[in-house]
Amino acid sequence: MENLRLSDESKFFGPPEGWNEEKHGPCLTLSVADLEIEGHGFMVTMWKFSAEEIEKIVAGEPFFIGISGHTSNGFPLLRLGV
Numbered sequence: 001m002e003n004l005r006l007s008d009e010s011k012f013f014g015p016p017e018g019w020n021e022e023k024h025g026p027c028l029t030l031s032v033a034d035l036e037i038e039g040h041g042f043m044v045t046m047w048k049f050s051a052e053e054i055e056k057i058v059a060g061e062p063f064f065i066g067i068s069g070h071t072s073n074g075f076p077l078l079r080l081g082v
Contacts, residue, residue, distance in 0.1 A: 001048070001049055001050060001053060002047065003028065003030055003045060004031070005031045005046075006032075006045075006046055008033045008035070009031045009032060009033050010034045011032050012030065012031060013029065013030040013032060014027070014030075015027035030045060031045065032044065032045055033045075
């Protein structure tokens with residue numbers, strides 16, 4: 001999966017402090033746009049699936065989202081879209 005650059009990007013996130021690429025693997029820079037959607041603030045990223053990933057999704061395989069961290073209510077608000 002590839003993180004695409006957004007035309008209205010407002011920030012970039014690189015590897016967290018102390019990230020060890022040999023131990024944890026690569027951590028690429030993430031392009032983010034701060035947007036308001038349906039009255040809620042979101043940090044939005046845009047992704048493009050590889051041909052192999054598309055084949056798996058069409059075959060019914062699930063995709064996963066991993067989030068490090070939490071909000072005061074215990075879990076951050078998520079939004080997915082195509």
